[in-house]
Amino acid sequence: MNKTVNINLAGLSFHLDENAYGKLSRYLNAIRNSLKDSEGSEEIMQDIEARIAELFSEKIEFQSQVITLRELDDVIAVMGQPEDYEVDEEIFEDAPPFQKNASSRDKTSHRQLYRDIDDKYIGGVSSGLGHYIGVDAIWIRLLWVLLVLAGLGSPILIYLLLWILVPAAVTTSDKLKMTGEPINISNIERKFKEGFNNVADKVKNVDYDKYGNKIKTGTSKFFDSLGEVIVTLFKVFAKLIGVFIVIISLLTLIGLVIGFITLGSIDFWGNNELTEYMAMVDTTNVPLWLWALLGLFAIGIPFFALFVLGLKLLVSNLKPMGATVKIVLIVIWALSIIGLTGLGIKQATERSFDGNYIEEEILAFHSPDTLYLSIHGDNQFGNRLGRDSDSEIKYTQDNKRVIYSRNIQINIKSYNDTIGKILIDKSAQGNNYLDAKNRAQDIQFGYDYNNNHLKLNGFFITDPKNKYRDQQIEITIFVPDGTVISSDENTSSYFSFDSNFNELSSWDNKAHYFRISKRGAECLDCLENKVEPETPNSTEYNEVEKQTDSLIPVQKSWEDEVKEDFKNQ
Known part of the structure; x- marks a missing residue:
């Protein structure tokens, strides 16, 4: 049984078995010896140890896992052997440092997006984008300028967001990831020396008098401090935005999951009121759980992306999603949008045409006969009365399912004829005119006329196969000029x-007599001029009482006349 050794590598703690620890120590000592005559050898070693720690972190699956020789050999295979590299100035003169034994290490690795702070005008965003997409940074900068000159303000905001969200390439490992170069000993050492030489050149070419004056005046320090304050404010603002995005997106995702579980499981509960209603509305015949699944993906994936974005704003070292995961999510989202669009188009086309079916019948009465109008219900459907635009599922006495509706409206009009007639206009919607007309014709509505009494059903029914297609009935009763209509409450x-019938009767929902003429409708027994007295003894009350008394004989004499006419019939 091997002993376990705890080590600290680049600030991270790892557990190594005794054999792996010995080999790692010898490996690092060999690298250190090969760098002992190089400038900045300590900084190079720090970068190498940071890269090894990063590779160890990718290998372990849980915190207490012990790193063995197998994992260590995999890391060394990536980093390379010290004896494979000549660590001296010749590296930068004739050949690239990874020309020897680099069959597996000279392949370009996956690039990651960083800000190149070594080649920046403002924040290094353009240089970082240039490295990432393989374009010279000058073209990216020209594109920013063109977009701003075109009058679009969003590029400035996008640049600021990228400045805040995209990390800077600070370490040598970050710079190699930014350019897509393998992170091994040779590249780390080469990259460090390139940076060291650049710094040395800048130091040699510095105008010390100029910078001395700046230091004396404090101008440079002031603007540096101001820039740090602005960047800090942007970071705080970004954190607040991140918290808001995380909360909103998380609550939305939870709601979508709950909705999917609820709606998706309804199909398995058997027939119920909700499933029956959905079946009457839906024309696609697609299961409810599939609608819920497509909605979950179409809405949930964008909010999941927002959730990840919010986490990135809050957690600086959050590992990005893999390219495969991103592609899969985009494909699923696109298919969901396409599916919902197709189903929506099919659903909409089922209501794109209106159709009518008209029935007409003569009513055998003559003016000045009185037409008695009433509405009747049916006990098997609840016997409710009153117009309602909604449709319901009902069952007949033999347990046959039907669509039940009270979406009926009545018009009474005068026309130039001596007898009356009734016109029943049934209407519905469909995916073409003939389909809509057939649905309208399938509406079942009943009425009865006998001895000047017209009894209309306050409802109609239709077969469930016709589904909810805005079925309704408009009834127009044509009467000779001067006909009196007795309307039930x-x-x-x-x-x-x-219609002005309700307005004439002051919306009292009572039975009234109306005279229908070419001039319109006239209520014969509506006391619309009645005024309530303020006090029993007031002069106004006496005047109103006199007016009311004067109306009584007229009303009684008219009623007696109607009764007498009715008896004579």
Whole structure:
């Protein structure tokens, strides 16, 4: 049984078995010896140890896992052997440092997006984008300028967000990831020396008098401090935005999952009121769980992306999703949008045409006969009366399912004829005119006329196969000029919205007599001029009482006349 050794590598703690620890120590000592005559050898060693720690972190699956020789050999295979490299100045003169034994290490690795702070005008965003997409940074900068000159303000905001969200390439390992170069000993040492030489050149070419004056005046320090304050404020603002995005997106995702579980499981509960209603509305015949699944993906994936973005704003070292995961999510989201669009188009086309079916019948009465109008219900459907635009699922006495609706409106009009007639206009919607007309024709509505009494059903039914297609009935009763209509109290809600019957009766929902003429409708027993007295003894009350008394004989004499006419019939 091997002993376990705890080590600290680049600030991270790892558990190594005794053999792996010995080999790692010899490996690092060999590298250190090969760098002992190089400038900045300590900084190079720090970068190498940081890269080894990063590779160890990718190998372990849980915190207490012990790194063995197998994992260590894999790391060394990536980093390379010290004896494979000549660590001296010749590296930068004739050949690239990884020309020897680099069959597996000279392949370009996956690039990651960083800000190149070594080649920057403002924040290094353009240089970082240039490295990432393989384009010279000058073209990226020209594109920013063109977009801003075009009058679009969003590029400035996008640049600021990228400045805040995209990390800077600070370490040598970050710079190699930015350019897509393998992170091994040779590249780390070469990259460090390139940076060291650049710094040395800048130091040699510095105008010391100029910078001395800046230091004396404090101008440079002031602007540096101001820039740090601005960047800090942007970071705080980004954190607040991140918290807001995480909360909103997380609550949305939880709601979508709950909705999917609820709606998706309804199909397995058997027939219930909700499934029956959905079946009458839906024309695609697609299971409810599939609608819920497509909605979950179409809405949930963008909010999941927002959730990840919010986490990135809050956690600086959050590992990005793999390219495979991103592609899979994009493909699923696109397919969900396409599926919902297709189903939506199919659903919409089922209501794109209106169709009518008209029935007409003569009513054998003559003016000045009185037409008695009433509305009736049916006990098996609840016997409810009153106009309602909604449709319901009902069952007949033999347990046959039907669509039940009270979406009926009544019009009464005068026309130039000596007898009356009734016109029943049934309407529905469909995916073409003939389909809509057939649905309208399938509407079942009943009425009865006998001895000047017209009894209308306050409802209609249709077969469930016709589904909810805005079925409705408009009834128009044509009467000779001067005909009196006796309207029951249950008919008031069925009069059309543009009718003045309800207004004439002051919306009291009572039975009334109306005279229908070419000039319109006239209520014969509506006391619309009645005024309530303020006090029993006031002069106004006496005047109103006199007016009311004067109306009574007229009303009684008219009623007696109607009764007498009725007896004579």
